[in-house]
Amino acid sequence: MVYGFWVSRCLQIMAELGIADTIGDVPKSVEELAKSCGTHAPSLRRMFRLLSGLGVLRKDEQSDCWGLTELGQMLRQDNPGSVYGSLRAHGHLLSWQAWGDLKTSLQTGLPSVEKFMGDSFFNYLSAHPEDAAIFNGSMAAYQTLNAPAVVNAYDFSQARTVVDVGGGTGTLISHVLKAHPAIHGTIFEMPHVTAEARPRIASMGLAERCDVVDGDFFASIPKGKDIYILSQILHDWDDEKSLRILENIRDAMRPDSRLLVVETVLPGDNAMHFGNLYDMAMLVLVGGQERTEAEYSALARRAGMKVSRILPTVMPPSVVELVPA
Structure with missing residues (x-):
């Protein structure tokens, strides 16, 4: 409960930067995603590591690319019932x-x-x-x-x-x-x-x-x-x-x-x-x-x-x- 707002802030930034929509159905490297949303790749990777432990993202160890889990799909704007709008607000x-x-x-x-x-x-x-x-x-x-x-x-x-x-x-x-x-x-x-x-x-x-x-x-x-x-x-x-x-x-x-x-x-x-x-x-x-x-x-x-x-x-x-x- 004490640290809960740290997690919510990471999810809000995911929505604000449109990261889930950029990933879409095809996993992408952190470098590609960092370039598309204007962030520092090593720092973005650290946030991804946190969110992967929470079941939002999943990294493919062979390709080193990041994809959305079923839970993470709820961050996409085009997903019915998406939480994107709530995160932005x-x-x-x-x-x-x-x-x-x-x-x-x-x-x-x-x-x-x-x-x-x-x-x-x-x-x-x-x-x-x-x-x-x-x-x-x-x-x-x-x-x-x-x-x-x-x-x-x-x-x-x-x-x-x-x-x-x-x-x-x-x-x-x-x-x-x-x-x-x-x-x-x-x-x-x-x-x-x-x-x-x-x-x-x-x-x-x-x-x-x-x-x-x-x-x-x-x-x-x-x-x-x-x-x-x-x-x-x-x-x-x-x-x-x-x-x-x-x-x-x-x-x-x-x-x-x-x-x-x-x-x-x-x-x-x-x-x-x-x-x-x-x-x-x-x-x-x-x-x-x-x-x-x-x-x-x-x-x-x-x-x-x-x-x-x-x-x-x-x-x-x-x-x-x-x-x-």
Whole structure:
């Protein structure tokens, strides 16, 4: 645990330099790889030795070339479910600075990253398109695994209209639409995200079945849909801001509408759980939090809704179904 960040930093640099993509399916010498990514070959070899011991790389002793293991293949951008995007996002200097200043967040309850960004996390991204592209790429890669898990866990078959509130570039809604041809979808997102979502939805042949709408979920939500989805959204915000989002969705819902909150549900204390790590990330990066079932139920009540059921998925997040109270 003490030295864990040393390993993660090596993996982040592998992604930043595109080493796994350069290796591809054909093992290469460390000298060739060092030249292609602009590094010092003897130093790169030392990092490779570490990562080979962790099962990420494998050296062929006869050819002296380095190839990717099955685990290492997950570093490639073209691998479904690749961790490349996540490594790039969490390897960003601002993320490291935020974690390095964790004590400030513990003392104030505020995201330490704002000190280095000079603004809130999402305002910073809207003003820095290159950083936003890295972040959006990491979210899209995560949803590549998360989206089918949600579609398999929840029965959308009775719905005709589904709106993904804060739906990113459309990974989740596209899985819903492909699985259920009768559904018409909507992505509701900030303008700097919809600019990426529109061509992506068109490239998948879904432009006729999916509207991409600019908006702000703190202001208003498209009204009268069958199902609303908030996937990995509420954990970005504290209770008061989350309540505002939920109230706006409640105002938009019909009496028979459903809201699906796709989030990791914390099991409580004395449990080793992936969500506890992300809970700390939410603290230092955005000031949000992961929540327990009781905390989601309390938020739902305040917004005029109730938790009707919680459906686990094969991924860490569950589908928390909320209905009007």
